Amino acid sequence: MSFVSKPRFHHPRLPRNSLGLTRRDYEGAMSTLCAGCGHDSVSAAIVEACFELDLPAHRLAKLSGIGCSSKTPTYFLSKSHGFNSVHGRMASVATGANLANCDLTYVGVSGDGDTASIGLGQFAHAVRRQVDMLYVVENNGTYGLTKGQFSATNDRVSVGRKGQRNAFEAIDLAVMAIQLGASFVARGFSGDKDQLVPLIKAALTHKGFAFIDVISPCVTFNNHYGSTKSFEFVRDHEHSVLATDYVPYHETITASYAEGEVIDVTLHNQCRLRLRKLDSDYDPGDPVGAVRYIMDRQAQGEVVTGLLYLDTGDEDLRGKLEMTSRPLNSLDEDALRPSPEVLEAINVSLR
Amino acid sequence: MSPDEHRPGAGANAPGTHMRPTDITDPQYFHKVVDCQWACPAHTPVPEYIRMIAQGRYTDAYMVNWESNVFPGILGRTCDRPCEPACRRVRVEDKPVAICRLKRVAADYRGDIEHLMPEIASPNGRRIACIGGGPASLTVARDLAPLGYHVVVYDRDAKGGGMMRSQIPAFRLPQSVLDEEVDRILDFGIETRFDTDVTSLQSVLDEGYDAVFVGTGAPRGRDLQIPGRDEVAENFHIGIDWLMSVAFGHTDTVGRRVIVLGGGNTAMDCCRTAMRLGGEDVKVIVRSPFEEMKASPWEIEDAQREDIEILNNHVPLEFVHENGRLVGVTFEKVRPVYDDTGRRRLVPTGEEPAFFPCDDVLCAIGQENHFPWIERDIGLEFDKWDMPVVDRVTFRSTHPRVFFGGDAAFGPENIIWAVAHGHQAAISIDRLCEGRDLSERLAPHVTLVSQKMGMHEWSYHNMISEDQRYLVPHADKALALGDIRMEVELGFDERLGFDEAMRCLNCDVQTVFETGRCIECDACVDVCPVDCINFINNAPEPELRQQIRVPALDESQDLYVSDDLPTGRVMVKDEDVCLHCGLCAERCPTAAWDMKKFLYHEAKAQNQRLGP
Ligand SMILES: Cc1cc2nc3c(=O)[nH]c(=O)nc-3n(C[C@H](O)[C@H](O)[C@H](O)COP(=O)(O)OP(=O)(O)OC[C@H]3O[C@@H](n4cnc5c(N)ncnc54)[C@H](O)[C@@H]3O)c2cc1C
Ligand SMILES: Cc1ncc(C[n+]2csc(CCOP(=O)(O)OP(=O)(O)O)c2C)c(N)n1
Ligand code: SF4
Ligand code: SF4
Ligand code: SF4
Ligand SMILES: [Mg+2]
Numbered sequence: 001m002s003f004v005s006k007p008r009f010h011h012p013r014l015p016r017n018s019l020g021l022t023r024r025d026y027e028g029a030m031s032t033l034c035a036g037c038g039h040d041s042v043s044a045a046i047v048e049a050c051f052e053l054d055l056p057a058h059r060l061a062k063l064s065g066i067g068c069s070s071k072t073p074t075y076f077l078s079k080s081h082g083f084n085s086v087h088g089r090m091a092s093v094a095t096g097a098n099l100a101n102c103d104l105t106y107v108g109v110s111g112d113g114d115t116a117s118i119g120l121g122q123f124a125h126a127v128r129r130q131v132d133m134l135y136v137v138e139n140n141g142t143y144g145l146t147k148g149q150f151s152a153t154n155d156r157v158s159v160g161r162k163g164q165r166n167a168f169e170a171i172d173l174a175v176m177a178i179q180l181g182a183s184f185v186a187r188g189f190s191g192d193k194d195q196l197v198p199l200i201k202a203a204l205t206h207k208g209f210a211f212i213d214v215i216s217p218c219v220t221f222n223n224h225y226g227s228t229k230s231f232e233f234v235r236d237h238e239h240s241v242l243a244t245d246y247v248p249y250h251e252t253i254t255a256s257y258a259e260g261e262v263i264d265v266t267l268h269n270q271c272r273l274r275l276r277k278l279d280s281d282y283d284p285g286d287p288v289g290a291v292r293y294i295m296d297r298q299a300q301g302e303v304v305t306g307l308l309y310l311d312t313g314d315e316d317l318r319g320k321l322e323m324t325s326r327p328l329n330s331l332d333e334d335a336l337r338p339s340p341e342v343l344e345a346i347n348v349s350l351r
Numbered sequence: 352m353s354p355d356e357h358r359p360g361a362g363a364n365a366p367g368t369h370m371r372p373t374d375i376t377d378p379q380y381f382h383k384v385v386d387c388q389w390a391c392p393a394h395t396p397v398p399e400y401i402r403m404i405a406q407g408r409y410t411d412a413y414m415v416n417w418e419s420n421v422f423p424g425i426l427g428r429t430c431d432r433p434c435e436p437a438c439r440r441v442r443v444e445d446k447p448v449a450i451c452r453l454k455r456v457a458a459d460y461r462g463d464i465e466h467l468m469p470e471i472a473s474p475n476g477r478r479i480a481c482i483g484g485g486p487a488s489l490t491v492a493r494d495l496a497p498l499g500y501h502v503v504v505y506d507r508d509a510k511g512g513g514m515m516r517s518q519i520p521a522f523r524l525p526q527s528v529l530d531e532e533v534d535r536i537l538d539f540g541i542e543t544r545f546d547t548d549v550t551s552l553q554s555v556l557d558e559g560y561d562a563v564f565v566g567t568g569a570p571r572g573r574d575l576q577i578p579g580r581d582e583v584a585e586n587f588h589i590g591i592d593w594l595m596s597v598a599f600g601h602t603d604t605v606g607r608r609v610i611v612l613g614g615g616n617t618a619m620d621c622c623r624t625a626m627r628l629g630g631e632d633v634k635v636i637v638r639s640p641f642e643e644m645k646a647s648p649w650e651i652e653d654a655q656r657e658d659i660e661i662l663n664n665h666v667p668l669e670f671v672h673e674n675g676r677l678v679g680v681t682f683e684k685v686r687p688v689y690d691d692t693g694r695r696r697l698v699p700t701g702e703e704p705a706f707f708p709c710d711d712v713l714c715a716i717g718q719e720n721h722f723p724w725i726e727r728d729i730g731l732e733f734d735k736w737d738m739p740v741v742d743r744v745t746f747r748s749t750h751p752r753v754f755f756g757g758d759a760a761f762g763p764e765n766i767i768w769a770v771a772h773g774h775q776a777a778i779s780i781d782r783l784c785e786g787r788d789l790s791e792r793l794a795p796h797v798t799l800v801s802q803k804m805g806m807h808e809w810s811y812h813n814m815i816s817e818d819q820r821y822l823v824p825h826a827d828k829a830l831a832l833g834d835i836r837m838e839v840e841l842g843f844d845e846r847l848g849f850d851e852a853m854r855c856l857n858c859d860v861q862t863v864f865e866t867g868r869c870i871e872c873d874a875c876v877d878v879c880p881v882d883c884i885n886f887i888n889n890a891p892e893p894e895l896r897q898q899i900r901v902p903a904l905d906e907s908q909d910l911y912v913s914d915d916l917p918t919g920r921v922m923v924k925d926e927d928v929c930l931h932c933g934l935c936a937e938r939c940p941t942a943a944w945d946m947k948k949f950l951y952h953e954a955k956a957q958n959q960r961l962g963p
Contacts, residue, residue: 002807002937007815007930009443011881011901024880036872036940044877191873219872219940231870235918 001032023051028078032071038190038216038231039069039138043076045193046107046136049200050077052246060105061097065090065119068145069111069138069216088119091126094133095317101327102318105204106133113143116152116171123173127180127209132316134203134210137173138190140218141229148221158228161221175294177211178287178309184210185290185309186244189234190217192305199307201246207268208316215303228303239297242284242306243276265312275307284310369889370912370921375863378797381949383909384926385859387450390437392771394795394953395419397434397450398859402811404456405852407845412457414467419953421490421536421770422515424528427455428840429519431647431765439856442905443881443928446820448855449843456848458528469957471539475499477784480560482549485513486766487757488566489536490773494956495780496539504541505555507548508599511537513568514758515766517595518617520624521836552725552753562752562780565725565739566769569758573717575612579670583677583712587670590621590715597624597835606710608632610680612667613715614644619651621713622659627835634707635661636680638697640687653839656825657832666697668704670712679708718763738762745789746776754779777956793954799947802860803936809946811860813933816853823847857931861949864922866914868943875935875944876900884935885923886916899923 006027014022026047031040050057057079064070066087073082081104085093094108115123115137126135141154148161155170177185184206188196196214203210215234217223223230228237249270263275263284275284283289284307294304324331338346373380383389387397396415403412416423420430430451438447477500481488484506492502510516511533515524537543549555555563572589574580580587586606590613596602609630611622614637625633635654637644641663644651655661665682672678681704685697720738725731732740732749739748741755748755756772758764779789802809824841825831831839843851876884885899895910896903903910903925913922936944952958 002934004807004814004932004934004937006878006934007880007932008817009815009880009928009930011928012442013901013904014882015901031878031938034940035938036870036874038872040877040938041873044873191871193873217872219870223870231872232917235871 002030004030006030017051018054019056021051023047026051026057026077028073028075031075033068033075034220036219037068037144038140038214038218039072040075041190041193042109042136042138042196042214042216043072045190045196045200047076048193048197049204052197053201053204055105055204059103060107062107062109063090063094063097064109065111065114066145067111067114067143068218069109069140070114071145072138073107073109088114088117088122090114091119091122091131091135094135095126095129095131098131098133099318099323099328101329102132102325103327106131107204108133108135110135110137111144112137112139112141112151112153112173116173120152120171124176124180127177127182127211129317130181130183130209130314130320132207132209132318134200134206134212136200136212136214138216139173139213139229140216140222141227142218142222144218144221148218154222155228159226161224161227163226172294172298174211174213174308175291177209177213178291181314182211182309183208183311183314184307186210186212186307187303187305188212188214189238189305190214191231191235192238195240195243195305198244198246202244202267202273202307205246205267205269205271206312208314215305234303237301237303239279239302239304240306241277241279241282241293241304241308243278244307245274245276247272247274265310267312273307273310278306284308367891370892370895370910370923372866372914372921373909373911375911378795378951380909381797381799381859381861382795382951384861384929385949385951386437386439387434387448388859388951390433391420392433392768393420393774394951395434396859396950396952398855398857399950400457401448401450401453401852401855402857404453405812405849409457409460410462410464410467413461413464416454416457417464418955420767421493421773422486422532422766423454424458424532425515425524426766427451427453427458428524428528429515430454430767433767439858439928440854443856443930444819449820449823449851452823452843453848453852455842456845456852459842460845460848468535469497471497472499474501477501477561478503478559479780480505480555480558480563482552482555482563482565483513483567483757483759484508484511484543484545485566485568485757485769486515487759487769487773487776488513488564489533490770491564491566491756491777491780492539492541493536494774494777496536496541498781498956500784502541503544503560504537505544505547505549507546509546511543511545513566517598518591518620520594520598520620522623522627522831522839523620525836525838550724552731553729556729556752560752561784562754564776564780565748565753565755565759566757566773567722567759569718569720569763571719571721572714573719575667575714575716577667577669579672582672582675583670585675586677586711588711588713590617590713591718593713594620594624597628602628604629606630608709609634609711609713610707610709611635611713611715613637613717614639614646614661614663615715615717616646616650617718618713618715619646619654621715622654623657624835625711625713626657626659626832633659634709635659636665636667636682636707637661637663638666638685640664643687643695657828664697665705671706677710677712679706680712681706718758720759720762744775744792745779746772747779747789752783774953774955778954778959781956781959793959795954796952796958798950799861799863800950802933802946802948807937809860809933811857811946811948812853813857813931813946815856815930815932816850818850818854820854821847821851859949859951860931860933860946862911862924862929862931862935863945863947864911864913864924865943865945866916866922868941869913869916869922870941870943871916871918871920872940874938874940878934878938880932880934881928881930883924883926883929885925886918886920887923888919889915889921895923899925901925903927
């Protein structure tokens, strides 16, 4: 852990966004994670994405559970709202917060332990309910914070640091999210920000539940030879299916691609995603095909990355519950209290 | 060697080809990263002595300076400080570290140094003449005497110091400081022949010296031949002659209204001196626009602080006199016009000439070399500007035993250049006497040592100070103007000196990258506060400069390029605004980055005598 604080000096020619802020203005406290931890790169990618999206930090809430990954919200967006909940319970806090105040952008950060073990039930229902949030799992196949036990996402073939065998089958959270009805599912790698940053930008803009499984190596407990969550393994076995370019609505797309290789998708804020197929067999609109494809590749020892599944048509939780479009905390007495006539009508209907 | 001519470390990056890995074994690569040291003509290890000041090790700090620049107390007050505009802090925030004033802190608070002086070797039988007793000659004497040379210093003045004594006013440089540092050298057993005007080089050579060093400076002030000049001779003074006559006590008054012509440092010393000798209305009047004045900005500030008016864009036309007495000067008003190539011409505005009344004129429009005492038939060649032909590396003239340095070599510069020349000339003289090839020079002495002490502990202070440059306290203005010997700048006290020292970024603690250890986890990229570090596909330099996180527009600052990494990319670090905070090394899981202190010492005559 570094004891010095990060100097406030930044590059004199650092670009500014439309709010007049630099990327540095989106940072948080100095990280206390191990040097080289993949999670720090994910934080940096979130910082970059929020900067590029011109997001006002005070309109964003970051939520997390417990784990090294769940500590990271402290290390980005120091001017945002934050809630560091208990182990595996981030999803329900996010659900509640989202229902109470739909005006904020919600970013949940969790770990593979936090989500795939103790929080699996919470996770499943946040997906099903389509809570409007970005849910990031920083997936390192291990419980980093508690010193390196296998987590439920660790591949069966992946051995421990001292050669220990892993007895259990792995949960693929991305596949699970597609099956449970998430409307945006992607997989990234902390060591590839060129891919990760546009994915985060798209996910932050997406309305509904957006899930990104980010493989984020634990340099201390799971970055050895024989691990399938190491920098080296992921670099060697990564198979990117779809390159994602995030196009702000005021920009026109200039690059030209071969017919059929490009899919343009318009997001809720009129921005577009330009998806370039890196594998012509892949259709990110077909959940069954996507799951089959991912599992096929997985069986061949490959790790499929990129935007895996996207459905911009589904409603989010508040739509499903037919809730008011106003944040609940802004509703005053008049709006909340039924008139005597309405109350009477309800009572009559229940008699 | 002029630093700018050297493009270190880069190897031959042929146009259109990918960048080669940086050769960090070239001592000039990391030297150049230490902007201040690179810019210092004597290559003083600046950050090394600044750290010592922060640690209260003033004596050590003084000695680091003394080895490099010989006159820390003098230079700590008067240096032209080319290091400061070069200081990285200018690029990072705004104002440089007050390097020069910290040098003075070392001199002001140091302890006894007698026991640290070099031992004087027994006489080696060689005799060296130094003509002129200024900083250049004194440096030659300082370097050669300890090696056993018998050095004889000639000067027409009664004491050593050259223009440091005859020109620089006592309110900028107290005589005690000057005497002490000059005498320290003379105490090395130097034979002095002061009050001796050398009128023939041949006659000096005839005395059988093994080598002669000419350090006679640029002693002639430029005259201004415009109408009225001869008629007002009584009240027209050449600036440097006048300053000398003040310094030596021959002049102690001046008229109430004084006009100083010229915009350089001599003009600033003239006007400030005039204010102390009874001048009440003192004006500096320059031809050029204010921004182009040659004087150092701080000297201009000091003059203005003493209520001296500076008028620009006025070209002197005529000295106006009545009954044989100067009554004023008329000027043509001009404005600058720039042509396509950026060259400036002064074009008359067409307004009426301006007249300014005055009682005395001080003319400070330039200085020249003058060698009437060097015979032109003794094998010592002069060029078409009547300057001796001098080699820029060896400082030897076309006469095998005659060397030049300081202002005498290539025209007026300043003390620190004179010192730098003196060191090099001493090396050449020693090689000559030892029968070695003069053009072969000893490599600098460099060390590169890791500063790692623990996981995230370094043996330097890597917390970056965000303080702004501290101002040096000044003496009360009324008192200072009333006493020509009263030093205006009071210097930092220890507390201010410490705070200012902490502003130094330790640019000599280098970021050293070991390609084989890197796992490309991006930790250093993410943590670097100033976005120096990149992992990127290699490309020709101009493209790389554009493609990195923040384009590297300052081409005088190098890119540090690694070997190819496992992903096929390279690490590219833009040295430009690196804070040397060490966070890259702290956040690196494999110690691919390390912070290593790079100490660079220019070779001196003494090193080559000890060497093989
Ligand atoms: C007004 C003024 C202010 C200055 N202020 C600064 C400053 O603040 N900082 C700075 O860095 N530089 C300053 N300089 C410049 C600096 O003084 C010179 O660049 C420096 O002193 C040059 O050193 P030198 O050893 O080459 O010769 P000098 O210092 O010029 O010494 C030459 C000596 O040779 C002697 N000499 C010459 N001819 C003969 C001869 N024939 N026989 C015997 N003796 C002879 C002269 O008497 C003189 O003592 C200033 C210059 C002037 C004019
Ligand atoms: C209720 C509860 N049970 C167990 C723990 C102990 N614990 C802390 S972090 C952690 C696992 C974290 O793993 P993961 O979410 O993958 O985070 P990582 O540290 O790997 O980023 C566990 C089991 C706890 N803090 N609280
Ligand atoms: S233990 Fe692993 S996950 Fe936790 S901070 Fe260290 S490297 Fe990161
Ligand atoms: S910050 Fe310090 S080491 Fe760097 S250039 Fe300035 S004075 Fe020199
Ligand atoms: S020392 Fe390292 S982290 Fe600090 S500014 Fe320089 S490159 Fe960046
Ligand atoms: Mg984990």
